[in-house]
Amino acid sequence: MNALEEIFEGKKRVVICGIGNDIRGDDAFGVLVAERLKELLDNPNVLVINCGEVPENYTGKIRDFKPDLVVFVDAVDFKGDVGEYIIADPEGTIGEAVSTHGLPLKFVTGFMKKLIKADFVLIGCQPGSTGLFEEPSELIRECAERLAKLLARILNGGGND
Secondary structure, eight states, rough: HHHHHHTTTTTTSSEEEOOOOOTTTGGGGGHHHHHHHHHHOOOOTEEEEEEEGGGGGGGGHHHHOOSSEEEEEEEOOOOOTTOEEEHHHHHGGOBSOOSSSSSSSHHHHHHHHHHHEEEEEEEEEEEEEOOTTTTHHHHHHHHHHHHHHHHHEEEEEEEOO
């Protein structure tokens, strides 16, 4: 079992929140993953939300789903190689996203922890360029596709094959 599969071990209801801005180049990573995952996923116990730049606007929807686990997927500048992934605590210092977002993820997570009893995790991808009115790079598109397929395999019940 790899680190990604371990996140989901024993979790019955999961929310995946894709975060990012699709007109800021590689910052679109999280929304690309969410949109692709919606196409691939067939599990009523998983809610996938394209939060765009405002994950705080979806706290009610997340709370009402009653998840065991909330996963934020976002572009995160952790000084890694472009396209590199990281799994982190969204309340930690690494959880500062590229931040075109309204509220920092650590504040959204702290607020959500007061509403629901769930675990929270951030899957981040190191972006390259996040300039305004740029398209996501081919590398980031490929990384988003790869992660969406892996998440779909795990969440559709094929995580241990």
